[in-house]
Amino acid sequence: MYRIHSRIGRRPTVQATTGRVTRRRARTRANLLDAAFAVFAAKGFGHVSIEEICDAAGYSRGAFYSNFSSLDELFFALYEERADLIADQVAGALALDREGLDVPAAVDRVTDVLLLDHDWLLVKTDFLVHAARDPEVARSLLRHRARLRQAIADRLARAHTPLPAVLGGTDGAARAVVAAYDGVTVQLLLDRDAARARTWLKHLLTALLTDGSGTPDHARN
Incomplete structure (x- = not known):
């Protein structure tokens, strides 16, 4: 009152x-x-x-x-806060250039700004395990991951360089980006080497989104 x-x-x-x-x-x-x-x-x-x-x-x-109302509600609010931050970081790093999206430059921006924090990874891992045991929490987590993938796919769709055909379009590319991030963060959780994690993430994203050398497939023909 x-x-x-x-x-x-x-x-x-x-x-x-x-x-x-x-x-x-x-x-x-x-x-x-x-x-x-x-x-x-x-x-x-x-x-x-x-x-x-x-x-x-x-x-x-x-x-x-x-x-x-509960510890679960606080835990999910905490996850949402960090997940939204990551989605915003990725979306901002994939901002379009004048002629579209320059994939190699975007990879550099993503790896420079993306949240790679050991404490966050500990909390995130706890949340994944918690969600795996609770279908309702799992559905909420899947919605957040879908939002992140969509933010990436929307920008990749307007890239001025074609993506490798093996990815199966922008949705496949977005899933590959999220998978690369997941894989690198697992390694970071174990060795605590953030600088190395950023380097590996850059290599992975470059290999996924280009021919592996930073040059789009079509530019080699």
């Missing part, structure tokens, strides 16, 4: 209070997500309690339940 403030000569208003409440709640939610990310990365989703997240964020259980 909002409090109503009044001043002499003015009509009562709830606007200022509403704005403060909204900003405070958004800040509380963001702080809970940040704290949860750190705790999940350190201990794993199945080993974390609501109390631990509240303690890490400096809030009560009441603050938690005013933003999330």
